[in-house]
Amino acid sequence: MQFTPNTEAIKALPAKEGLDAVIAMSPENFAYASGAYISTVRLIRPRHAYAVFPAKGEPFNIVCSIEESLTRSESWIPDVRTYTEFAEIPVEVLARELKKEGLGSGKLGIDLDYLPVSAYEALTAALPDAEFVNTTETVTGVRVIKGESEIALIEAATRQTHKAVLDAMEASNQGDSEADMAQKIANNIINYGADGTLFMAFASGERTKHPHTTAQSDVLPRPGDIIRFDVGGTYGAFASDFARTYSAGRPSEEQKDVYAKLIRIQRETIAAVKPGVLAEDLFFLCKDLYAKHGLPFTMPHIGHSFGVELHENPMLRPGDKTPLMAGMVINIEPMVKHATGTYHTEDLVLVTETGYRLLTLGLAPEELPVIGQTINY
Template identity: 50%
Template sequence: MKTLPDVRALQAMMDTRKFDAIVCTSPENFTYLAGAFVTTIKTIRPRQAHMILTRDGRARVIVCSIEESLVREEGWCTEVRGYTEFADDPVDELADTLMELKLGHATLGLDLDYLPAASFARLQEGLPHARLLDASESVAAVRAIKSEQEIALLEKIAKQTHGAILRGLAESRVGDTDRTIANRIIKRMFDEGANGVQHLHLASGPRTPLVHNHPSDDATQSGEILRLDIGGTYGQYASDVARTCSTGEPLAHHREVYRTLIDIQRDTIGQMRPGVAAEDIYFACRDAFEKHGLPCSLPHIGHSFGIEAHERPMIRPGEKILLQPGMVINIEPMTRDQDGNLYHTEDLVVITADGCRLLTHGLAPLDIPVLGEPVRLPH
């Protein structure tokens, strides 16, 4: 599914910041503005891609010639300039293009949190009279408000991933290794549309406290906690869902801690609506943990989500950004029990005009699920 940037919002931002043009270079900002998903600009950093958008609406793309046909096929910009890898420096091509656009004396917004220092110095040399400022956060703020098309796509892939997790866990049995269970879920994700894995963390028993663990070849045993956090890639977008379950015969405190965590997540999501500061959602969640006597040591309990895994606003202390309709945010509280087991649940929501709406199939059940037992997929 192709998505288009909000060019008018970007132009309004340029008007506010007094930019004559912006240059999007980071994989996230380039992908958003160009509407083309070039995987190599993330995996091969010297193979830079730049997209220029002027305040009056002119657009140019500079990309490695290897990727030129892809950008012309997927993107919306008709002015695409290819450079030859190893023979041409992409920054020189960028400077030449900006000069051709009569922007040699302009105020330009750049992705300075991504552009290498050597590239920035070379651009300064090529445009000695231009004013080069950082626009990274300004472009990210535009990206934070998702279009209806983006929201529909993120909902579709969140539900695909959520469904794959539920089915994969239901098809697993005590005695299966963590790796076997993870592979079963991943296969389901690929069967349902994923074309890659963004992250894969699944652990049972004594390995659950390691937040970003990788599946091991250890066999699951009855009476343990199993925790997972999995995301697939679907073109330029991704999914991100976390769940916790029992491997059978859950202890009383397993049930209690799990149920409390789900209640806290439910209450936290219930407070999300336009006009609320992101940090207030964090504080409400933290206070709920304190009320129930459970530890909450996380620096954040959620994050905006889209082309980038952690977009702004982050649901953290100090994040003053007010929630707005169209923001898509993951809410993912975690806690530990008396034995050190880590519990985690994560769901995607979109802020609406009067509150918020879940984009997964539904929150986790209040009673801790048991590995191998079917869970009815909500609709």
């Protein structure tokens, strides 16, 4: 899935920040700034990719030679330069190309939150007269407001993942293992349009207290068990992020009550989304709603933005005073740990000029769903 980055904002960063160039090189910043998604730079950390934006002159990419054709096919930047893996050190090639452009002694911004110390030392040794500043957040700041193509891609990914979950859980039955159910979800995510699965946190019963555990083939959820999962697919440079809670059958009245309260809390929190509301305001509202409904609150955050990175700013946490703005996407995901199980629900919304628009197929049902159940939207 292709998207169009905010190229003008990216190209304007060096002048805006008083720099001679900005170098986007974390996997997420490179993918966004260049428009080219190179999966191996996430999986093979020494394989760097750089998108260089000089204050004067045209931008250029530097990538491993085996990724040249992909970069040329996807990036909006026509100038693609390469290095040979193992034969050349990526940061030394970066230094060489910066010198060619007259930037060897400039003030340069780079993703110091990502660049390994060893690579930074090699880079400063190759460019002793340059000054390096951290522009990780400078580039990620451009990503906060999503463009139309990003929103369309994120919405499609989110809805496909939601449908994958609905169909998989409807097809699940008593006697299925956790792994059986998780496999149904994963198969559907791919069959419905994803490149693959990004993560699959899945647990039942006592194991739901572990937020990011994986499904087990020898664990068969029993009637009365809570089933909780948080899943995501990969869609080019982007992903989906979606959570739901089910019952394995015959839920108790207490389980139904805890679940219903959590769903009401999420719905009331989402209803407060609109431009001007601070990110931390939603956190404290949600926390107050837990107290109102008599549920324990232990969460360090209750949601986050996301895009080419799973967690992006703003984060719905104490201290994040970012005002919500139209074009932001926000995942709102309250969770509660209870004696009867851990419950979790997560939905993505787009902040609009007047409020919000839901990007999932619909909010979780108010009554605790059971495996095998059909849920219509």
